[in-house]
Amino acid sequence: MQHFAVTLSDSGVIKLQPACQLSLALLLALVGAELCTASNACERPAPGSPISEPADLRSENGRLNVELTIHNFALPDGSSRYCYLDQYGNQAPTLRLHPGDLLTLTLKNELSAIDHRRSAMAATHSAHAHSQMLSCSAGPMNATSTNLHFHGLTVPPLCHQDDVLNTLIAPGSAPFEYQFRIPENQPPGLYWYHPHVHGFTNTQVLGGASGAMIIEGIEDADHELAGLPERVLVIRDQDLLNPNAPPSKDEPVLPKMLIDRDGDAANNGTGFGKPAKDLSINFVPVPYPDYLPARIEMKPGERQLWRVLNASAVTYLNLAVLCGRAPQPLGLVALDGVPLNLGSKAADVPHWLTHLGVPPGSRVEFMVKAPPPGATALLVTRTVDTGPGGENDPNRTLALIDVSDRAPEPRARLSPNPKPLPAQALPWLGDVKPVRVRHLYFSEKLQDPNSPPSAVEFYLTVEGQKVEAFDPDSAEPNIVARQGTVEDWIIENRSQELHAFHIHQLHFMLLDYLGMPVNEPFLRDTVNVPYLKQRALTYPSVRIRMDFRDPNSVGTFVYHCHLLEHEDGGMMGLIRVEPADSATQSQ
Ligand SMILES: [Cu+2]
Incomplete structure (x- = not known):
């Protein structure tokens, strides 16, 4: 994890034309499609609309x-x-x-x-x-x-x-x-x-x-946030609005169309070409192939806290704010709902970065600064290398940030009176000795190479157990843990696509990534496990410290890949956390 302090600067901001122009015919077609469905309960704005908040x-x-x-x-x-x-x-x-x-x-x-x-x-x-x-x-x-x-x-x-x-x-x-x-x-x-x-x-x-x-109470994490305007941005994916359209002629490469084993456009490694899914931002679609951006209005130079949720089913985000082609500093304050400086081995807040990887299910909360008068900026997602078996998540625009003195007042502001973050009752997770180490792995199997793509099975297996898809009929847990303890889990990826590990009820700490210690001084509830490269000698893995200390984690729940096609296909396991005083041996 890169960690460096930079300050926001107004210099070098270039006025930018909107990145994409939609043809009139396409625009009319899209507006027409919207009118046809306007009477339904789940109305959605047209592409290019201003973003309104939920x-x-x-x-x-x-x-x-x-x-x-x-x-x-x-x-x-x-x-x-x-x-x-x-x-x-x-x-x-x-x-x-x-x-x-x-x-x-x-x-x-x-x-x-x-x-x-x-x-x-x-x-x-x-x-x-x-x-x-x-x-x-x-x-x-x-x-x-x-x-x-x-x-x-x-x-x-x-x-x-x-x-x-x-x-x-x-x-x-x-x-x-x-x-x-x-x-x-x-x-x-x-x-x-x-x-x-x-x-x-x-x-x-x-x-x-x-x-x-x-x-x-996020302002308690960093008093710089006191009174700042806040904006909630929910990024979702959806089936392509124009699945048969060729990629825009503006793209620098025209990659070959590949289909992955789920039947979606497969990662072609170029950063361009047809995506597996379209994205929307607060329900404003940003459809392939022209990615007409949604619009965000800000006052010149204004600072805001953006709270971004990747609610996509299968799409990874890699967010950046560009002025011209220059990535702007983003001041990360919280990840997956938890301020970065919550632990006693606190990370500095904000944590300045120029892009933020956000797997499906994950959240990032960060400070942004609007461009100066007359300039515009773009919120984009950069391509994510999901592996040869993964979906195509190409470079694309999400929103055009327009600055104007007449930009509407933000709907919500953080409290102007922050308090200290509450002291944590428990020792920092990284300082607690794990009671055991477990090994799990992601894998995939094509049931029949000649059958349609839907016949892929997805597995998340505890080492030594039978490789099988999650069975909702089975009440038998794959893992039994005990409340009050912490455990280290090493999760390998034996497939050629990226997966996002998630567990319900608790957060964890990332200790090692690809075998290298990172000891992140903050928590997550979703983490990427990189894909297997064909000539690699070992399986790629992450090591995470699981926190079963909270009494609310007692019970039976699930861990799974947060790419929902994979989860639905069986890439999920069952864990039972026994009460601290129970006599049952964990397994
Ligand atoms: Cu997955």
């Missing part, structure tokens, strides 16, 4: 009551949209709470069976075939059942809290109630909610079912 639902007097409904519908091209609407009609609201607050969230399932193409792929996961479903027991797991995962929160993996194994909400059933208290020790930062039904998560998240959640 509505905020803020807790009051220690409580937040939210009524969400999940909807879906099919588009004429065979893709589908999914969305959450709240009791006021807002799409994907941001839930804002303080540590200690009580969240009561009801979820009503209004999904209909629309997506036979995708559900056919996952039909083999139709498990728990009970006739009448009770939401907290095993119910029918199919394309129209849903549930919620609160990604990053350390709340118990129990029904009505953060359980995804047995909580299945059938369409048309009574609203299902989630209720839990945000832990007093939950770090301030950006978290998120999304569905997590095994076999069907990819379809629902790719369709747009996701939203941000903020635990307030």
Whole structure:
């Protein structure tokens, strides 16, 4: 991890023309497509629109009551949209709470069976075939059942809290109630909610079912943040709007089109060409091949805190802000919801970087400074090398940052009165001796080389155990750990594509990356495990320190690849954390 201090400078900023011009015909086609679907519940802005932020639902007097409904519908091209609407009609609201607050969230399932193409792929996961479903027991797991995962929160993996194994909400059933208290020790930062039904998560998240959640108090991490405007940016992926279009003629290379084993455009190693998925930013699509940028308005020179969630199903981000071609410094404050300086071996905050890699599921919160008057800047994602088996994540523009004295006042500002970050009750994770080391590995297998791409199996295996796809019918954990302990896990990648390891309920510390010690002085809940290069003599790996000390981690939950096609395909395992005082031996 690079670590260097730089200061923001106004010099060298070049006025930039918008990077892409969309042909009138294409623009009309896109606007037309939008009008055709304007009456549905999951309305989306047209490409090139100004970015508006999701509505905020803020807790009051220690409580937040939210009524969400999940909807879906099919588009004429065979893709589908999914969305959450709240009791006021807002799409994907941001839930804002303080540590200690009580969240009561009801979820009503209004999904209909629309997506036979995708559900056919996952039909083999139709498990728990009970006739009448009770939401907290095993119910029918199919394309129209849903549930919620609160990604990053350390709340118990129990029904009505953060359980995804047995909580299945059938369409048309009574609203299902989630209720839990945000832990007093939950770090301030950006978290998120999304569905997590095994076999069907990819379809629902790719369709747009996701939203941000903020635990307030990020300004306590760095008093420079006091009173700053804040902006929530949710980047999602979606099926290509123009799948048959050739790449833009402006691209410096025209790579050969390759298809990966999931049926998406495969990484071609050039940084250009057709992406596997389109991206959107707060639902404003930025479609291939011209990537007409969404628009962000800022006042000249203004500093803001950007809170960016990669809610993509399969797309990696590598964010940069460019003035001309010069990458601007981004002051990283928090990663995966946790301020970088929370631990006693604190990293400096902000941590100045010129690009930020964000795997699917991960979050980055960073300070940016608007260009001076008359200049523009671009928010881009640079290409990510996902390996020969991975998706194509090319260079592309996301948003044009326009500066104007008339830019609207930001909707939200951080508190002008920061407090010290709360002292951590437990010793820094890096200083705690692990009770054991476990070895796990990612691998893939093509069931039949002559069959369609959907026949790839994805595995996440504990060394020594049988290599098999996650079985939602099995209650037998792959790993048993004990609350109160910490463990080191070495996770290898034996496949030729990048994977993103994620575990529910807890954060971990990255100790080694590709065999080299990094000992990051901060925490993550998602980490990349690099792909296997053909002539490598050893498998690439990461070593992470898993924190089972919080009593809220007791219970049974999952760890998995956060590329949701992989997770749905079986790249997931089951862990049971026993209470500290239980007699059971961990295994
Ligand atoms: Cu993966």
